[in-house]
Amino acid sequence: MSKLACECGAILSDVGQEDSDKYWGVIYPCGEENSAREKASQQIQSLVNAFVSGEVSKWLEEYFGKDYPSDMELAGCVSDILQVCYQEKGLAYGRCHQCRSVLIQSERDSSLYNNYAPSSKSSVGI
Numbered sequence: 575m576s577k578l579a580c581e582c583g584a585i586l587s588d589v590g591q592e593d594s595d596k597y598w599g600v601i602y603p604c605g606e607e608n609s610a611r612e613k614a615s616q617q618i619q620s621l622v623n624a625f626v627s628g629e630v631s632k633w634l635e636e637y638f639g640k641d642y643p644s645d646m647e648l649a650g651c652v653s654d655i656l657q658v659c660y661q662e663k664g665l666a667y668g669r670c671h672q673c674r675s676v677l678i679q680s681e682r683d684s685s686l687y688n689n690y691a692p693s694s695k696s697s698v699g700i
């Protein structure tokens with residue numbers, strides 16, 4: 575997602591804004607987050623096994639494709655594995671910098687976002 579139009583008229587953009595990390599994120603239902611973590615753990619273990627057996631380049635090509643850099647450090651590979659496993663599980667959201675509404679992706683892979691405006695009252699956990 576690069577731009578969203580909020581109901582207040584503001585444009586939310588994740589490109590070119592210095593502090594965009596403060597306004598964009600991903601929501602994971604607990605089951606989806608657990609599934610992503612388990613899948614990532616298995617993939618990282620597989621990468622470690624490939625490292626031990628000296629077959630990291632082959633593993634990287636099979637997992638990420640031929641264009642993936644074969645000289646990537648393991649930490650970067652792990653980060654990319656996490657990104658792959660998690661990005662297919664969550665719903666993206668953006669928070670409006672003007673009215674503080676939250677726009678949540680209606681479904682995974684959808685370009686439709688539902689707008690949730692803050693109420694005048696805050697809720698407190700009980």
Ligand SMILES: [Zn+2]
Pocket residue numbers: 580581582583584670671672673674675
């Ligand atoms: Zn707004």
